[in-house]
Amino acid sequence: MALCPTEFCVAQNALPDDPTPAPLHTTPLDRWHRQLGARMVPFAGYAMPVQYDLTGDLAARCKGGVMAEHLHTRTHAGLFDVSHMGQAMLTGPNVAMALETLVPGDIVGLKPGRQRYTLFTNPAGGIIDDLMVARLADDRLFLVVNASRKTIDFAHLAENLSETLTVMENRALLALQGSEAAAAMARLSPEAAALPFMGIAAIRIAGVDCLVSRSGYTGEDGFEISILAADAETIADALIQQPEVVPIGLGARDSLRLEAGLCLYGNDLDELTSPIEAGLTWVIGKRRKMNWDFPGGRAIRDQLDNGPVRCRVGIRPDGRAPARGQTTIVAQDGTEAGVITSGGFGPSVNGPIAMGYVRKDLAADGTRLNLIVRGKTIPATVVPLPFTPHRYIR
Amino acid sequence: MATKNADKRFTKEHEWVVLDGDIATVGITDHAQEQLGDLVHVELPDLEREVAEGESCAVVESVKAASDIYAPLAGKVVEINETIVEDPSIVNSDAEGEGWFFRLELDDPDVFEALMDQDAYDEFLETL
Numbered sequence: 001m002a003l004c005p006t007e008f009c010v011a012q013n014a015l016p017d018d019p020t021p022a023p024l025h026t027t028p029l030d031r032w033h034r035q036l037g038a039r040m041v042p043f044a045g046y047a048m049p050v051q052y053d054l055t056g057d058l059a060a061r062c063k064g065g066v067m068a069e070h071l072h073t074r075t076h077a078g079l080f081d082v083s084h085m086g087q088a089m090l091t092g093p094n095v096a097m098a099l100e101t102l103v104p105g106d107i108v109g110l111k112p113g114r115q116r117y118t119l120f121t122n123p124a125g126g127i128i129d130d131l132m133v134a135r136l137a138d139d140r141l142f143l144v145v146n147a148s149r150k151t152i153d154f155a156h157l158a159e160n161l162s163e164t165l166t167v168m169e170n171r172a173l174l175a176l177q178g179s180e181a182a183a184a185m186a187r188l189s190p191e192a193a194a195l196p197f198m199g200i201a202a203i204r205i206a207g208v209d210c211l212v213s214r215s216g217y218t219g220e221d222g223f224e225i226s227i228l229a230a231d232a233e234t235i236a237d238a239l240i241q242q243p244e245v246v247p248i249g250l251g252a253r254d255s256l257r258l259e260a261g262l263c264l265y266g267n268d269l270d271e272l273t274s275p276i277e278a279g280l281t282w283v284i285g286k287r288r289k290m291n292w293d294f295p296g297g298r299a300i301r302d303q304l305d306n307g308p309v310r311c312r313v314g315i316r317p318d319g320r321a322p323a324r325g326q327t328t329i330v331a332q333d334g335t336e337a338g339v340i341t342s343g344g345f346g347p348s349v350n351g352p353i354a355m356g357y358v359r360k361d362l363a364a365d366g367t368r369l370n371l372i373v374r375g376k377t378i379p380a381t382v383v384p385l386p387f388t389p390h391r392y393i394r
Numbered sequence: 395m396a397t398k399n400a401d402k403r404f405t406k407e408h409e410w411v412v413l414d415g416d417i418a419t420v421g422i423t424d425h426a427q428e429q430l431g432d433l434v435h436v437e438l439p440d441l442e443r444e445v446a447e448g449e450s451c452a453v454v455e456s457v458k459a460a461s462d463i464y465a466p467l468a469g470k471v472v473e474i475n476e477t478i479v480e481d482p483s484i485v486n487s488d489a490e491g492e493g494w495f496f497r498l499e500l501d502d503p504d505v506f507e508a509l510m511d512q513d514a515y516d517e518f519l520e521t522l
Contacts, residue, residue: 050458051431066457067432251431251458320435322455345434345457352435374437374453 027083028172028229029236036240036247037064043250044147046084051249058246066251070347073218073256074388077178078248079239082217086150087171087226090141092163099133099141102160104275104294106285110135115142115200115213118283119275120156125296125303126271127278129153130263134200134213142200142211144173144224146265172232176239177222177248177256179391184242185223192223197392206238217253219260219390258353259346261314261385267325268312268341268355276303277357279312279385310338311363314385315354317343317371317378322352328372329358329380337362337369346387353387354380402490403509405466406518410490416503419494420466422454425519427489430456433482438474438496445469445498447505452495454485467505469498 024047027033033040036058038049054064062072072078092098096107105118115134119127129149134142145153150167157165176185186193189205192212200213208231216222227235239245254264263269269278274296281304288294292301317323327340336359343354354371362369367382403411408426412419427433435455445451445465452463474496478484485493500506510518 065432067434070457255457321437322435322460324460345455347457 025084027081028232029081029083032233032236033081033247038247038249041250044084046147048084049081049247049249051251052247054246058240061243062246064246066249066255067347069246069248069252070255072246073178073248073252074220074348075179076246077176077181077184077222077242077244078218078252079236079245080175080177080248080253081172081232081236082175082224082253083172083229083232084147085173086143086145086147086153087168087173088143088145088154088157089136089166089168090143090157090161090163091139091166092161093139095139095141095163096135098161098163100288100294102156102295103131103133104284104288104297104300105133106287107133107135107141109285109287112137113199113201115198115215119269119280120153121275121294121296121300122271123295123299124271125274125299127265127269127273127275128156128271130265130269130280132213132215136200136202136211142226144226148266168226170229172227172229174225174227174232174235174239175216175218175222176225176245177216177218177220178244179220180244181220181222182393184239184244187242188238195223197221197394206234208234210235214393217260217262218256219262219386219388219392220256221391221393252347255344255347258342258344258355259348259386259388260390261355261387263312263355264342273357274300274303274308276300277308277310277312307360310357310359312341312355313358313363314383314387315340315343315356315369315371315380316383316387317352317354317373317380319378320352321373321378323354323371323373323378323380327354327356329356330370330372330377331359331362332368332370340371349387355385358382402512403466403506404512404515404518405464405509407464407466409463409466411466411506411509413500413503413506416500417472418467418469418498418500418503418506420496420498421494422463422485422489423515424489427486427493430454430458430461432457433485436478436482436485436495438476438479439471441471441474443471445471454482463495465498466509467498467500468502469500471496472499473497
């Protein structure tokens with residue numbers, strides 16, 4: 001058997017223009033992860049924990065490993081280091097209007113203290129990246145973008161906007177996720193625990209200045225906490241001292257987001273995929289649909305009016321064998337149907353799950369398809385997303 | 395758990411082999427299961443299949459990824475362990491015992507001796 005410790009990275013970071021060059025960057029928690037028994041793998045140019053072999057008190061809560069970490073996050077709470085992601089501040093008197101020239105979301109209508117999921121689109125209507133935009137003040141937007149795309153995104157912003165872009169390279173980003181995340185957070189900061197879904201505020205936790213939002217990437221309730229790199233261990237320690245919380249690796253982060261039906265840039269989204277095809281029509285602000293004045297607006301409008309050629313759907317393979325990304329999908333009549341873009345095993349679903357793009361006429365829930373896995377045909381069914389219901393606080 | 399069997403042989407692809415007459419029992423090593431993490435799916439070769447040395451003939455899937463299992467020696471598949479198909483976690487809990495994969499009737503049982511013994515495999519792991 002070929003044991004490749006970087007299989008995860010290869011599978012999940014299969015951007016043709018990203019050869020995951022050595023040497024790897026490290027996050028401010030690199031030493032912290034290793035002390036807790038993390039297995040580190042390369043991901044988007046960073047050494048990241050893929051899973052943990054937990055010991056001591058933490059092992060009593062969760063034995064570690066992708067399966068246990070995934071389930072622990074759903075039933076209790078998990079702490080994720082997502083410091084590899086790009087953080088930046090965009091400032092200027094008309095900053096919201098300026099950003100709207102690059103994204104289809106309603107940013108002008110975003111109130112201070114609120115954040116929103118949006119996309120950088122290209123002139124053809126493809127997706128350059130997906131990101132979170134938070135309105136910290138009238139003249140200040142906080143952006144969080146994908147690690148694998150941050151160089152491209154920040155160059156795109158700098159080229160196209162005259163507003164001041166400050167890339168925050170000296171910061172860490174932690175995510176506390178899970179059904180008991182709020183209970184754990186409440187002990188450290190009742191103010192943070194009281195944030196509404198997609199709310200964001202500057203809050204002091206354990207003596208540290210934090211920028212806390214009520215959001216995440218698991219489908220569970222939770223928080224994302226931006227802090228100075230030097231404060232990362234203080235906050236991470238304070239969080240794992242809570243009895244609900246254990247550290248969680250990228251392996252479970254991926255299976256959690258897949259069960260939640262959330263897209264991973266590079267797998268499910270790319271520059272040749274439109275928001276309509278991706279099922280992300282909802283990110284286009286109501287007001288933005290009056291003028292379609294964002295990159296690719298015309299192409300995206302045409303697609304919305306005429307229907308896209310292909311759609312992102314949820315797929316349940318029959319049986320137990322996972323169908324991974326790049327698996328070919330064939331219609332029952334033998335014609336080409338599409339391709340799986342993210343696939344694996346869902347620990348909470350307790351079975352194989354996948355997302356992929358299929359021809360429009362094959363996208364209805366219940367449609368039977370065939371997957372070609374290692375030369376064998378595995379029947380599968382189109383199912384609604386998410387696989388696991390979202391449990392965001394409302 | 396894994397017993398340090400003097401008659402057990404190993405490959406660099408992290409399979410173990412035990413020989414009984416001309417029948418070889420094959421599985422993946424404890425090190426391999428540990429590296430793969432939680433297994434969720436196992437595919438075994440068809441009975442009667444003739445496999446060449448080094449031929450891919452089984453697959454294990456962890457939550458993270460799929461990995462091929464190669465035939466450590468040439469022979470015919472005469473038995474497969476259906477219990478690990480039903481419950482792949484047996485491979486995690488007892489890789490070098492109850493978690494065996496398949497049995498081969500070897501074309502040439504003498505080649506078994508050419509595989510690494512436990513000490514050689516342990517030394518090999520040190521180099522990884």
